[in-house]
Amino acid sequence: MNKENFLWDAAKVGLLGGAIGVFLCLIGMVEIFSKRDVVEGVITLGQFVLFATSVSAGLIAARRTSDVLGQTQPSQRLTAGLVAGLLTDLLVTLLVLVGNQTNVRAVFLNASPALYSLLTFGQGLSGVWILPVIGAVTGLIGAAFLLLPESIRRPVSRGVLFLIFMALFSNLFRVVLINQGAVWGVIAKRLFGQTGLTLLGAILFFIIVAGYNAFWAMRGSNIRSRLNQLPKNRQVGLRVGLYVLIALIALGLPQVSGPFIAQVIVIISLYILMGLGLNITLGFAGLLDLGFVAFYAIGAYTVGLLTSYGPFGLQHIPFWVAVPIAVLVAMLFGAFLGLPVLGVRGDYLAIATLGFGEIIRLLAGSDFLAPFFGGPQGVIGIQKPCFGTLSAFLSVDTPRACNGLELNTPQDIYYLAVVSALLIAFIAWRLRESRLGRAWMAIREDEDVAEALGVNLVQTKLLAYMLGAAFAGLGGAIFTVLIGSIFASSMQLLVSINVVALIIVGGMGSIPGVVVGAIALIGLPELLREVSEFRYLIYGLILIVMMQAKPEGLWPSQSAKRELHHADAENVTAETMV
């Protein structure tokens, strides 16, 4: 009886895993990922995704046996893993068999012969047995992994994760290293292939990280306590040394890495700026703004119109004068949009601001306002920032010469963006610790109580909107000079959602969280071209999973951590009482 029970449970896990596998195939992920390798000639990324599904199915099924049976024998766990893994890949194989009989492609575009050939490993129908066998083996591996002691499991899983990470960025590392000269180039070609790691590189990276983790697990606490025993000034010295090292890397990075990575970092910095801005309105004051892109657009358009030498340029003033004006204009708009929605709370506020954001985008792109904002053609010919004197404005469409240092390439803009992000992060940090910051947080926790305690709601909320808008406006200003033009169509709602998502993932109200969120949600997809196709799919999944598993974010602020865990504790007591 019991035995049947646990097998049935494993089968359910396997069927779920199979459904996920079929889903991955049908959205085209397996096929597109198959163009990339994890280890060249050994395993492609597409195969890895499929195998990871069956390994996970095996692992989960093995873990659940103890829920069903109470006490389990290793053999029962292994059987459960085997069943789950086998069923996962049987279901995927079923897709091939069905696809051979009927034309699945009439509905699902990705159910192509190329996919079937991938799933049968190029053997045609005679190869349908391969995948289920692999499924059973990988399921078994997943279950066996669970039986290993923790001290082995952790280094192995970290090693595999790092290996995947390196494989994803393999081509990037390769190109960057080859540019550094002959010696580096030779090393790079040994370790990194064009589509993934070489076998040597894979083994090397795995051993390094797994070994490091194993070593740290054994000796880590020892080293940490020795560090703590050092005299105070030595500790400070070590920390300063670390910061100097980071600063040096940050300074040199764009010169070493080339324009592509510099541009990605600029974009990350822009999102950090916007994220810090929204972090004030949403993270500190608890006002959800889904139209944040409006302020970004206002900053961008102000700088564009003030500095452009194109047909829509109004003033032809230098970038450095235009930026403070743009920030001020964005602040004014923050107040302007903030005023009417002051009395609106919660979800209604989110939708009202979403409406505002869309209104701004539609107006900027409409023919009605095209004489001012260029409509769908946008504002072009934006003067790059120049340290020094600009030559006089001569005629439309002739850039003005810069007598001095001009920030032209993405590598130059990189410094501008990173310095701005650092400056704004500092301001945001000081704001949070100020009286105003505490007032914001009081409003976030409970408006009525805050008001009763003497917080002026109108002023405090307006300041939150204005300062948030100012930060986003600065982001827009820098974005403009990076791209050199502005189009209303780039001011999509998606930008607002991106910003909200990065704050949530990083941790609401947490300044380091914004940085982590921007790197994870903006930087990684920018770097990974294959993944970018599925960027928003993964996004959506991350938002759903995060809200359930870790609603306080990856790098939470102290108060959020306390609050959410407190809420958990409350729920638990409520449930036990029932």
Add this chain to the structure above:
Amino acid sequence: MRTSFTERFVDLAVSGFLWGFRILMVLVIVLGTFFTVRAGKYTGEQWIDFVVFGISQGAIYAMIALGYTMVYGILRMINFAHGDIFMTGAFAGYFAAVWLNSIGFVNRNPVLGLIIPILAAMIFSAAIAMLVEKVAYRPLRTAPRLVPLIAAIGASFFIEYSFRGFFGPGKYAYPPIKVLEGDWVIFGVNILKVQVVVAIAAFIMMAMLYSIVKYTKVGKAMRAVSENKDTAALMGIDVNRIIVSTFAIGAAMAGAAGVLYALVYRQIDWFMGFTPGVKAFTAAVLGGIGNIPGAMVGGMVLGIFESVGPSLFLEGLGITRAYQLKDVIAYTMLVMILLFRPQGILGEQLSKQKA
């Protein structure tokens, strides 16, 4: 209580600003209408065309709005993914219609050829919505209010981009239905057949939904749960089951609306749910969120305003290509309603906690 000068100044500025905003809107509407009517660019028949289009469009909005309103009434949660549920319905209806067309069924039996895709869409959308509820929303029932909203945004992305993966980024042309081509002459005015059929179908389905909520046991339970979950549970109502059926019924309406939308616009794609979704939410707020007749009224008002508005209010003010600003009218209405009458046209007075 003594208030400082700056506080009084800010309060004054706020109320002055809001009044200025109201006056501006009234001026735009009154002056725009005046100049447009004086210019006489459109004939009476064209105005009727606008209104009829607005009604069929509004009926579709109303059907989607019902789902927002019902879920909000029960869970106080904006189901951001509802617009995408509408999109999934359109796709299910599309594949059903293509299949029926390919076996020649539509020409033999046009009425069933219309009803079967709608049924397919309703079932499919309801299934997706139930899945989303179970996976994404149910674990968050007791979480702070922002948390389910974010999860709903995530669900919306997930559905959109899954469908983009399944069916590609391109547009699909909905198969033409011969019977619905051309127009009827009603009271001496030519009206497109599609629009009449769509409006009638929408009204029938809304009437069905209304009677479900009003007269059946499930409907009664839904109303009880939306009043007070705990009390309803004490009265022996399975709250979980009622929440799931609310999602399912709302999604079925949205799925059917997806097919009707496809009939009017003749093409569907993976991103088609976003704008109608936001507008249907506007309609729900317009009519008073949580209020079922309100959603229907709100949808119709929004549809008609949106269809008549650009020509009536904006062209008179000398705005070129005013139809581009159709969505601006909808969003402005949304913001105005939220500002000045958050309880909506038919809405109860929302307490601050509810809003």
